[in-house]
Amino acid sequence: MQNAHNDARPFFSKLFSFSEEVIDLMCVSSSFLKVNKDETVITEATFNPNVYVIKKGLVRSYFIDEVSGNEINKTFRSEQEYFMQCEEPELKSSYQALEPCEFYVIHLDIAGDLKKNHASFQEFLYRTVSEDWRRKELLNKMLSLPTAKARYAMLEKKFPDWLQRVPQFHLASFLNMTPVHLSRVRKSH
Amino acid sequence: MQNAHNDARPFFSKLFSFSEEVIDLMCVSSSFLKVNKDETVITEATFNPNVYVIKKGLVRSYFIDEVSGNEINKTFRSEQEYFMQCEEPELKSSYQALEPCEFYVIHLDIAGDLKKNHASFQEFLYRTVSEDWRRKELLNKMLSLPTAKARYAMLEKKFPDWLQRVPQFHLASFLNMTPVHLSRVRKSH
DNA sequence: TTGATTTATTAACATTTGTTAACGGGTATT
DNA sequence: AATACCCGTTAACAAATGTTAATAAATCAA
Numbered sequence A, B: 001m002q003n004a005h006n007d008a009r010p011f012f013s014k015l016f017s018f019s020e021e022v023i024d025l026m027c028v029s030s031s032f033l034k035v036n037k038d039e040t041v042i043t044e045a046t047f048n049p050n051v052y053v054i055k056k057g058l059v060r061s062y063f064i065d066e067v068s069g070n071e072i073n074k075t076f077r078s079e080q081e082y083f084m085q086c087e088e089p090e091l092k093s094s095y096q097a098l099e100p101c102e103f104y105v106i107h108l109d110i111a112g113d114l115k116k117n118h119a120s121f122q123e124f125l126y127r128t129v130s131e132d133w134r135r136k137e138l139l140n141k142m143l144s145l146p147t148a149k150a151r152y153a154m155l156e157k158k159f160p161d162w163l164q165r166v167p168q169f170h171l172a173s174f175l176n177m178t179p180v181h182l183s184r185v186r187k188s189h
Numbered sequence C: 001t002t003g004a005t006t007t008a009t010t011a012a013c014a015t016t017t018g019t020t021a022a023c024g025g026g027t028a029t030t
Numbered sequence D: 001a002a003t004a005c006c007c008g009t010t011a012a013c014a015a016a017t018g019t020t021a022a023t024a025a026a027t028c029a030a
Helices: A005-015 A020-028 A119-144 A148-158 A160-165 A168-174 A179-187 B005-015 B020-028 B119-144 B148-158 B160-165 B168-174 B179-187
Strands: A030-035 A040-042 A050-056 A058-064 A071-078 A094-097 A101-107 B030-035 B040-042 B050-056 B058-064 B071-078 B094-097 B101-107
Touching (some): A020 A030, A119 A148, B005 B030, B071 B168, B148 B160
Antiparallel strands (some): B040 B094
16 A cells, blocks of 8 residues: 555546545545555455545455355446445445556545535535435446346346356345346346 | 315425425415325326325326336325326326325425425425435336346335335336236245 | 225245256367 | 367256235224
């Protein structure tokens, strides 16, 4: 993990219309993180108040089903997207790199008043939550579909990129079916 | 539909720490709406920029599965909760009263700058989205569980009120199973 | 209350989906 | 190139869930 400093400036600028002051603050309080394929970035167990912005790569978020002990994938994120750990134990996820990844990590504990006193950062957070709300609404709709075939069809339509980049057995978990069954669905498609 | 005026004041006050000015604005630009059981409040087809705050009663939100033509329930809302129609066609829902309901309806088109210039209303919206995000996260987790039994167990744990108030066949749709199967699950439980 | 309508339960059967195991193609490591 | 490992496919079978229909229970309207 290295300090990001001005390296991150053009990247943050493209991300959102932050004020110059906010970008300064973000650069000063962020670091640069590289992880290998398959490495875990955050686990359900640990908490830190960091925003991980993906510069490069692909990540899956998942939780452990207490009944079966299996991992269940919640979603995937890639370039220009971000994630952070929830505070509620109930909602915590783990994040694993499915490709070699590069992140800018904004340390909110260092960034101090970023959340409180800077309008453009607040707007960014509001936009982030709103966008994520909409995506979740869409995922909910997908998971509500009663047949595996219909869920797959919706994935294909709404998230075609994932079909290319995400290993099939991870998509299967995401779609609430087994890898064997996903293979069947694709065949009969 | 009647004008709400000062009738709504104590209700709005309890809902969130709005400024006096915002409460005035909300009262002036809101109406009071009563609907019978089973009546539809909003349909997927129509759009209006209103916030429906539930004073009394219970509502289900649902969408039509284009494949089967069936209604699929997304969630339920009751006293002190609110809902509004999404702008994205993809995410629109219909809302139906499962009990006789009373709403305060805030007409954002009339309320003018409520969303733009009033901090306490903006905070309210942000809190609303954040809370809803968390609930959706939880629902997603529930729908991701691979067995009907596990989904029902989680509903029982996390939303015990719904078990009391929501008709079983509507819970079944919400849990992504048939009413017949829900009955089986409950029996073997 | 009565009768009519809606909802919940149960059973038998059909379909979907999960499970296990074997096979084969790819990829990485040596 | 050889080996090992991971992943996707396929098949046979098992388990879960959907479907239909009959019945019972609950709710609603008259």
